[in-house]
Amino acid sequence: MKPFLDEHFLLQSSIAEELYHQYAKDLPIIDYHNHLPPDQVSGAHQFENITQAWLYGDHYKWRAMRANGVNEHYITGEASDIEKFQKWADTVPYTMRNPLYHWTHLELQRYFDVQETLHSKNAESIFHSCNEKLRDPAYNVHGLLNKLNVEVICTTDDPIDSLEFHQSYAQHPSCFKMFPAFRPDKAMSPEHPENFNQYVDRLGEVSNLEIQNFQEFLDTLKARHDYFAANGCCLSDHGLSHLYAEDYTDEEIARIFQKVRGGSHLMHDEINKFKSALLVHFAAWDYEKGWVQQFHVGAFRNTNTWALKNLGPDTGFDSIGDYKQGEAMVRFFGNMAAREQLGKTIIYNLNPSDNELFAAMAGNFNDGDIIGKMQFGSGWWYNDQKEGMTRQINALSNIGLLSRFVGMLTDSRSFLSFPRHEYFRRLLCNIFAEDIKNGELPHDMPWIGKMIQDICYYNAKSYFPFQG
The missing domain is CATH 1.10.2020.10 (uronate isomerase, domain 2, chain A)
Known part of the structure; x- marks a missing residue:
């Protein structure tokens, strides 16, 4: 019987132990998606x-x-x-x-x-x-991050955020770097006219503009995108039920914007067209700047109406959704590829029954110009545990190139969550070791050790265009 949580935790053989302790254990951490509060980082809370x-x-x-x-x-x-x-x-x-x-x-x-x-x-x-x-x-939070050998963290930030805490931290950095990520979800929520209009008004205030039409709305968002880039941002992120890829005209979107600005509720097809148009613009801006775009899709949000009313959002009442994902991805990625504006992309799946679909979809839009350009992202939310990570790793291995995977992230609001990288690394080493034991992979420790190091650290270091 093995002891609980000893140095060989999750490592089921001497090969797994060698892979982890010699190749993976001491690598720095690049945590390219989390929800850590930048003010606490900047202030060394x-x-x-x-x-x-x-x-x-x-x-x-x-x-x-x-x-x-x-x-x-x-x-x-x-x-x-x-x-x-x-x-x-x-x-x-x-x-x-x-x-x-x-x-x-x-x-x-x-x-x-x-x-x-x-x-x-x-x-x-x-x-x-x-x-x-x-x-x-x-x-303090700097010490907690340094204790786990964190090299980079990327927070999740709304376009109206001032980024003052990123600016302050950049002037006096600790041993790690902090970058913002552009998350425009609120700009893509016209289904709630009152909240949407309050957001548009706030966006105008931040930009010292009175937004009266869709073009001004778009120009203001683009200015914020540029502002984020000037402050070190090189990633965007979208939290969506699914991608949107409806056909639309510029005239239609202009009318839809005026309708919702007038306080009217939109029809279902109008909402979908509006979201589709914005996704195209966001993707084009990301491509122009060489950013990485991320799509976290598949959640049922705010399922408990009592809890939403009394506790608010993000309090533990979201769930795995069963949305149809494939067709919209084909249309959206195909459209951006046809425009020659499809940049580096990570797609994260919340419903494990769609893992193979996502792994295959990512491979459809690689173009041979960028290594690992299209990524099937790590096990996310309900899937960032032993079985969920294993399923994601196996789906990617079977359909794509695990060797080019950019690895794990915390997706967390907690400064104490970084052992999740260790958890992933131990699990990854054990998976490779089992294949070696079974004669399914050669006992080539230098090469497989290098592959593990790439997945755990070096692929992300090469993939993300961090500056500074």
């Missing part, structure tokens, strides 16, 4: 306690606590931080076989050298021991 660092904003843990019968008072409510931590500790033993059990204990080990498994009886002592370390200046 110091958390008062582990609840603030670990439980605030973590909807993964919130969902588990709700499933375990924990009242919302102890999740997003007014309970004290130690009470919230205690309720999480009460829940942890019940998360066995959920990835949270592994992540929780990896994070306790890697950041705080806590070797115990967390449960109700030791919660208070672990709470205080972690807090004592968090009070050390070496445990």
